[in-house]
Amino acid sequence: MIEQRIRNRAYFDKIMNSDQAALLIKDGMTVGMSGFTRSGDAKIVPLALAERVMKSGEELKINLFTGASIGDEVDGILAEAGIVNKRLPFQNERKMRNKINQGELLFIDQHLSHTAEQVRNGFLPPIDVALIEIVAITEEGYIIPTTSVGNSSIFAELASQIILELNVAQPLGLEGLHDIYEPGMRGKRQPIPLTSVEQRIGTPYIAIDPEKVVAVVITEKSDSTSAIKAPDAETEVMAGHLIDFFDQEVKQGRLPYNLAPLQSGIGSVANAVLHGFLKSDCTDLEVYSEVLQDAVFDLMDAGKVKFASACSITLSPERAAEVIPNIDKYRDKIVLRPQEISNHPEIIRRLGLIGINTAIECDIYGNVNSTHIMGSNMMNGIGGSGDFARNALLGIFVTKSTAKDGKISSIVPFVSHIDHTEHDVDIIVTEQGLADLRGLAPRERAKVVINNCAHPLYKDALLDYYNEALKRGGHTPHLLEDALAWHARYLQTGSML
Amino acid sequence: MIEQRIRNRAYFDKIMNSDQAALLIKDGMTVGMSGFTRSGDAKIVPLALAERVMKSGEELKINLFTGASIGDEVDGILAEAGIVNKRLPFQNERKMRNKINQGELLFIDQHLSHTAEQVRNGFLPPIDVALIEIVAITEEGYIIPTTSVGNSSIFAELASQIILELNVAQPLGLEGLHDIYEPGMRGKRQPIPLTSVEQRIGTPYIAIDPEKVVAVVITEKSDSTSAIKAPDAETEVMAGHLIDFFDQEVKQGRLPYNLAPLQSGIGSVANAVLHGFLKSDCTDLEVYSEVLQDAVFDLMDAGKVKFASACSITLSPERAAEVIPNIDKYRDKIVLRPQEISNHPEIIRRLGLIGINTAIECDIYGNVNSTHIMGSNMMNGIGGSGDFARNALLGIFVTKSTAKDGKISSIVPFVSHIDHTEHDVDIIVTEQGLADLRGLAPRERAKVVINNCAHPLYKDALLDYYNEALKRGGHTPHLLEDALAWHARYLQTGSML
16 A cells, blocks of 8 residues: 555665654754645654653754745644744744744745745755655655655755655645646746646656665554635625626626636635636636636536636635545646746736635725734734735735724825735725726826725724825825824724724 | 948838828827936837927827836826826836825836736736837837836837837847747746846847828937935945855855846936945856846946846946947847746746845835835835835845935834835945845844844834834734834924934
């Protein structure tokens, strides 16, 4: 049985248990781990490491680089054990987030397409150990990733040592789904030859030097499943606004009947909005995204999406139970790429994607905060939203118009942190409506954002702010002494009202 | 003589004077004009139009799209005449800026690589008239641009009508310098084949449909020259910091001896910093930029720069008088491309540029404001700084640590407008020092920015703000009620102190 998975005999000598493998990770090391949006992460070696350190009390700190978020259990216990010095480029686990916001753990929030470049150029500490979950080892000794590619290929290529977690709970049907392409050093590389969503440009395996592999650990621990919420009445309305908008764009001849390849960010709102296409007349849709959530599989099953490219698959428990064991069924409809390729500006711009990402808050001029609560506290990270919004045909941000039972307005005079500037935001959608900002100057944008997207509870206050600012003039009129007053009020009183 | 310049006989019938040509531009039209950083702009037709309207008092408003800034005289009189409805994607003329900030003229501030895409996709009003300065017309009826390419090729391709300003003051030696490449529609295009700075991938002319040309106007009006100031003691110190940094990068093996292709933004500081390479040991440098200012020609003459690619040439009066008439001398060392190519994320990322751009202000976490004075008033525009900073190997921002005789600190707790987020800013340089932000989390960044870059006048106040914010915690600690207080104080008292 295991011979099906380990097809190169030399690797059998490297099999050990997770405790033994965890001993190979030493204090001060930088560990590059597989895992993107909770999928395909190495699981039992980091758990063994954290548990040992918590028991022994030994001094051990590592830098932890991943693709994006890893399973809650893993990031949680690593945070709890206090063994992470620096974490990048994304996370979304509560305990780790708290440590970050308390300053006990340093987090670097990066565009997900940037990490590989920075590692390659030596702008980050070198990868001592790559810790990669795999589904199989080929005869040549190359490795097959599981449900995500993330940064696994660049970590494995550049690491001094490699530890493999061979996960027998991940179906062998995943083999053949991946397309690994290494662009090479900036300044010496060729164009990335990808010109269509379904095209394969690389290899179905990560080619590694087998000599670097120091441990193979067998596991059968499943991926964490996604915690996204089902679409609700408000997200359905938001999806409706967007479908109406696309209908208009098709009618005006600005988009073809099957639109353009869709990207949708991680999370409930983006998933719900994508879900809205089930009710649309669209067919032959394509997806070129970083993560495939439930909605994409629902759309494939409904015959709406004909092909989906991403760097990970992250599903709800129900959909994971259906999809993952039967992944063969989607073999001719899916490709998984390194995140550097799924999120590459070159490809996003060339393919002309429609990028749909979630905002925490937007200001009246169209600047977007994707990461921080009230300016100071990190939520999850910018993820790929910047890679996509900047380079997409249409950079779309979705958010409910209020949060915390109306105590927070998601449309504010001035966002408390900016991740996407007015230059990169084409469309804002809330349950109140859609603001099409293309070709609008700031003074035009403000009116459209307030009138179309703000909640009635806050609309007058936003108009008051804007009209008062207008009296002072400016290209982007502001009252700097009041610009962040809504946030300050919330922090003091628990409400922006 | 004119036959040397107009080699297709059909064009002779289209020659008219500027007043006649100006009559072809009607109320409500969108005009796509040549011109980038004051160079290669159409000059006498817009002047004739503005003068006529000012005299006649007729009702006439146009949308004016260009490459970037055009000559002061032209933007100035167009603003004065009140005939511009919308202006994009960049400007830097005083009268126009005032109108923008007074809300009398709508300005859309765009990434310079985005405009062509938005026109191509019909997200902006269609181009009614392209108004292009040229140096010659080929036998086929194609046109040769002058000292800039800007957006001329996409405007000419998509416009309903074309008006040509044949400028006999621009030397015929410019012919052969241009390389016009049209990527085509997003979703249907191939990789842009450019893999090195000096490579030519297109044609030396803009291929147009001669039938669309409705007027050829002969002119001999020179380009506006640049108003950049000579390097001063402070900019020399800044250049020194940067040269030292590059030396270290070479020593550490992160950059080769000739660094990476350099990009430098428009303006005195960026030009001065580039000038600093004259005193360095660097040789075989390459430039891949949007504009070639004095410093690049000085570096070429000194044998430091071996090749320079850009989309325009903008020089001081002295250097213009030396360089432009003798442009033949640089024929094998220069190529001028459309701004979509000079600023394309695909190329910038592939070549691994070093991008050096000017900031108006930076915050302690590394967010950069490139466009707005005290949050509300537009200065010039983001230009290409975002195209470069986001996609470069190194995104570098330079600014003097204070402005207005010390009354403004360029390092602030929270920038009053954000154009470049912490995710895109690698290095900040002031005359005080250099902050290398690579691989640093926000709490690390704050210390480095304050300690290395802030002026002593403001250092303590910045540290106080940061330390007070630290008490409240957060990934990016802020005191939102005080975050913009420095700017508000300046607006009230005329000083941040």
